Amino acid sequence: MGKAVLTGRHFWYGNIAIAEGAIAAGCRFFAGYPITPASEIAEHISRRFPEVGGIFVQFEDELASMAAILGASWAGVKSMTATSGPGFSLMMENIGLGVMMEVPVVVVDVQRGAPSTGLPTLTAQGDVMQAKWGSHGQYEIIALSPESPQEAFDLTIRCFNLAEKYRVPTILLASESVCHSAGKVVVPPEEEIEIVYRKKPSVPPDEYLPYKPDEDLIPPMACAGEGYSIKTTGLTHDERGYPDTTPEAQEKLVKRLNDKIRMHREEIVEVEEDFMDDAEIAVVSYGQVSRPAKRAVKMAREEGIKAGSIRLITVWPFAEHIIRKWAKQVDFFVVPELNYGQIYLEVKREACGNAETILVPRMGGRLITPEEIYHEIKKVVGR
Amino acid sequence: MRRRARREVMFAGFGGQGIITAGFIVGRAAAVYDNKEATLTQAYGPEARGSTCYSGVVIDDEEIDYPYLLNPEVIVVMSKDAYEKFLPRLREGGILIVDSSIVKPDDRANKFNVYEVPATEEAEKMGARIVANVIMLGFLGKVWDAVSVEALRESVKSTVPRKYLDLNLRAFERGVELGEKALQKRVEV
Numbered sequence: 045m046g047k048a049v050l051t052g053r054h055f056w057y058g059n060i061a062i063a064e065g066a067i068a069a070g071c072r073f074f075a076g077y078p079i080t081p082a083s084e085i086a087e088h089i090s091r092r093f094p095e096v097g098g099i100f101v102q103f104e105d106e107l108a109s110m111a112a113i114l115g116a117s118w119a120g121v122k123s124m125t126a127t128s129g130p131g132f133s134l135m136m137e138n139i140g141l142g143v144m145m146e147v148p149v150v151v152v153d154v155q156r157g158a159p160s161t162g163l164p165t166l167t168a169q170g171d172v173m174q175a176k177w178g179s180h181g182q183y184e185i186i187a188l189s190p191e192s193p194q195e196a197f198d199l200t201i202r203c204f205n206l207a208e209k210y211r212v213p214t215i216l217l218a219s220e221s222v223c224h225s226a227g228k229v230v231v232p233p234e235e236e237i238e239i240v241y242r243k244k245p246s247v248p249p250d251e252y253l254p255y256k257p258d259e260d261l262i263p264p265m266a267c268a269g270e271g272y273s274i275k276t277t278g279l280t281h282d283e284r285g286y287p288d289t290t291p292e293a294q295e296k297l298v299k300r301l302n303d304k305i306r307m308h309r310e311e312i313v314e315v316e317e318d319f320m321d322d323a324e325i326a327v328v329s330y331g332q333v334s335r336p337a338k339r340a341v342k343m344a345r346e347e348g349i350k351a352g353s354i355r356l357i358t359v360w361p362f363a364e365h366i367i368r369k370w371a372k373q374v375d376f377f378v379v380p381e382l383n384y385g386q387i388y389l390e391v392k393r394e395a396c397g398n399a400e401t402i403l404v405p406r407m408g409g410r411l412i413t414p415e416e417i418y419h420e421i422k423k424v425v426g427r
Numbered sequence: 428m429r430r431r432a433r434r435e436v437m438f439a440g441f442g443g444q445g446i447i448t449a450g451f452i453v454g455r456a457a458a459v460y461d462n463k464e465a466t467l468t469q470a471y472g473p474e475a476r477g478s479t480c481y482s483g484v485v486i487d488d489e490e491i492d493y494p495y496l497l498n499p500e501v502i503v504v505m506s507k508d509a510y511e512k513f514l515p516r517l518r519e520g521g522i523l524i525v526d527s528s529i530v531k532p533d534d535r536a537n538k539f540n541v542y543e544v545p546a547t548e549e550a551e552k553m554g555a556r557i558v559a560n561v562i563m564l565g566f567l568g569k570v571w572d573a574v575s576v577e578a579l580r581e582s583v584k585s586t587v588p589r590k591y592l593d594l595n596l597r598a599f600e601r602g603v604e605l606g607e608k609a610l611q612k613r614v615e616v
Binding site: 053054055057080081165166220221224225226227228332335336338339410411413414 | 451454455458459462464465466467468469471490491492493494495497
């Protein structure tokens with residue numbers, strides 16, 4: 045067997061970092077269908093999995109790929125798929141199934157220019173709302189967005205940990221410019237990487253109810269072959285996992301599926317704040333836009349402008365408590381995104397009128413530069 | 428505002444010359460062996476497969492805020508089309524390294540610091556024109572101080588296929604030699 049954790053210093057494309065992050069996190073099943081700009085993830089995993097005892101399957105399409113990782117996870121194997129916009133759209137129905145059946149899986153979406161076939165080889169951040177709302181019904185989901193190949197590695201591991209802990213499909217919301225660029229990635233020693241596994245039932249098989257939650261609203265998960273009877277369905281179900289299509293069962297189940305994420309929001313949400321202590325203008329960014337955004341804030345500080353940076357490492361659930369807190373201090377939120385206003389809407393909503401929210405939109409295709417964001421900060425000064 | 432620690436190099440030529448590999452080797456040399464920060468970006472469309480293509484490496488002492496080339500200070504040009512297309516992007520007073528077996532610089536190159544390296548001819552003398560890019564890497568290591576020759580050599584070793592290692596290392600050392608000669612010539616002038 046080969047090494048699962050390649051401790052050391054590397055020069056990796058973002059896509060390779062994601063694949064290695066998955067392997068380090070313990071992923072041993074990958075199902076996918078090739079698509080630019082995500083194909084290298086599958087390609088790399090298909091080469092590496094035989095060394096670590098994983099199973100790689102190229103399926104006929106993204107619907108099957110998404111369904112397959114749900115099944116593999118029920119068999120007890122940490123599972124992942126990777127795609128881009130068009131494939132992500134096809135996965136939506138089964139992502140909802142994963143939410144309903146509470147299956148820990150990781151879905152990588154390497155965002156490219158869209159709608160439709162759009163710009164296959166160029167970057168964007170247009171799938172942010174889709175990641176949250178793309179499947180039908182009311183649900184909460186987790187999505188993290190990396191700013192660099194290093195973070196692509198780190199956050200892929202965290203995606204697995206969160207998926208396992210909260211029993212929910214977790215999305216790595218990456219982008220072409222992170223995944224098709226290479227950078228330094230430092231992989232720590234194996235023993236320093238935190239790995240989380242789904243909690244197992246503490247009761248004997250005859251007492252086990254697959255959808256009976258603990259106090260944290262998360263039910264322990266028995267997997268196939270562990271001696272427990274497993275019933276699961278996409279229909280509204282009771283604690284036994286039997287279909288119960290009544291308003292009462294719906295109220296109880298759907299509320300819990302949402303509340304299990306909402307009540308842990310502060311644990312799940314990770315942000316990076318720079319120069320916020322006395323900031324009057326906060327630049328709110330995520331993903332690859334954060335690097336130029338942070339530089340723009342430094343440039344503003346050098347000019348004596350009281351700017352700060354809030355970087356959303358966790359995009360979903362939204363960092364509403366963070367935005368509400370800073371809205372009382374800052375006068376402006378400046379939100380640069382490679383779309384026509386998505387996270388901007390969330391920021392504006394949470395600012396509650398306490399601060400003005402300004403969108404700096406780019407439709408995608410290329411990354412916004414530090415100078416362009418700095419220019420927008422300058423425009424806000426003195427307003 | 429210019430970030431002084433930020434260094435940028437572009438490789439440009441046509442698909443199949445190892446333009447992307449050259450960039451990768453430089454980025455890996457800087458990030459892994461010189462332990463700096465580095466990013467590599469590249470042409471990803473159909474241009475990466477036969478027609479004009481490029482790769483860009485940014486090297487910095489701190490976190491790289493923008494992974495793409497903003498203002499390259501060095502361009503290594505290995506085709507006529509690449510010369511036409513990318514010369515306007517070279518920073519004023521920048522270093523232009525041309526494969527003189529393929530491209531003859533014209534008057535437009537006068538405002539740059541030009542090195543003519545017959546990389547493809549030299550590679551053919553070694554029996555494999557495919558290593559012209561590695562000759563260029565050895566040369567670059569001598570005339571540009573953002574990445575060390577030692578780091579580049581280690582990066583060549585860890586990147587090229589094992590069975591072509593000797594060939595590539597000979598090509599690299601030939602490039603270093605040509606770089607040394609070019610620098611000596613400058614001093615004499």
